[in-house]
Amino acid sequence: MASFVDDVGALVRGLGTTFRHIFRPTVTYQYPEKRRPVHPRFRGRHKLMRYENGLERCIGCSLCAGVCPARAIYVEAAENTDEHRISPGERYARRYEINMIRCIFCGYCEEVCPTEAIVLGNDYELADYDRASFVYTKDMLLVPDPRAGEALVSRPT
Numbered sequence: 001m002a003s004f005v006d007d008v009g010a011l012v013r014g015l016g017t018t019f020r021h022i023f024r025p026t027v028t029y030q031y032p033e034k035r036r037p038v039h040p041r042f043r044g045r046h047k048l049m050r051y052e053n054g055l056e057r058c059i060g061c062s063l064c065a066g067v068c069p070a071r072a073i074y075v076e077a078a079e080n081t082d083e084h085r086i087s088p089g090e091r092y093a094r095r096y097e098i099n100m101i102r103c104i105f106c107g108y109c110e111e112v113c114p115t116e117a118i119v120l121g122n123d124y125e126l127a128d129y130d131r132a133s134f135v136y137t138k139d140m141l142l143v144p145d146p147r148a149g150e151a152l153v154s155r156p157t
Contacts, residue, residue, distance in 0.1 A: 046141055054146065055088050059077075059087050059114075062077065063112045064118055069104065070103060073098050073109060076093070107120055
C-alpha cells in the first residue's frame with residue numbers, strides 16, 4: 001500500500017510541474033528566420049582581419065599555432081616584397097589553415113595575436129557534410145577587402 005501512495009504522490013508532483021509550465025510563454029525560435037542571440041563573449045567561427053587600407057593583419061608569426069592546445073592551426077609564412085605587399089610587416093601568412101574539427105574554441109589564438117589578426121566571431125553555423133570541409137583555409141577565413149566596396153560606391157554616375 002505504501003508504494004501505491006508513493007507512486008500516486010510522484011504522479012501528482014509530476015503533473016503539477018507540467019501544469020505550472022503549460023502557461024509559461026514559449027521560448028522556441030523559428031530558427032532559419034529568427035536566430036537566437038548570442039552572448040557578447042561567445043566564441044564562434046574564426047576570421048582573419050584586414051587593416052582599413054586592405055592589407056592583411058596577419059604577419060605570419062605563428063604564435064597562434066604555438067599556443068593552440070589542440071594543434072588545430074597551421075601557419076606557413078613568406079617574405080613580403082615591395083612589388084607584392086600582403087601585410088605591413090616583413091612577412092605574411094602564405095598559408096593559414098584551421099582544422100575546425102580539432103578546434104576547442106578556447107580563444108588563445110585571439111589573445112596571443114600581436115596584430116589582432118585572428119578574431120573569433122559570432123557565427124555558430126558550422127555544420128558540413130564531409131571532414132575535408134572543416135579545414136578552413138586562408139581564403140575562407142579572410143574578411144573581404146574594405147576598399148572593394150568603396151570602389152563600387154565612388155564610381156561616377
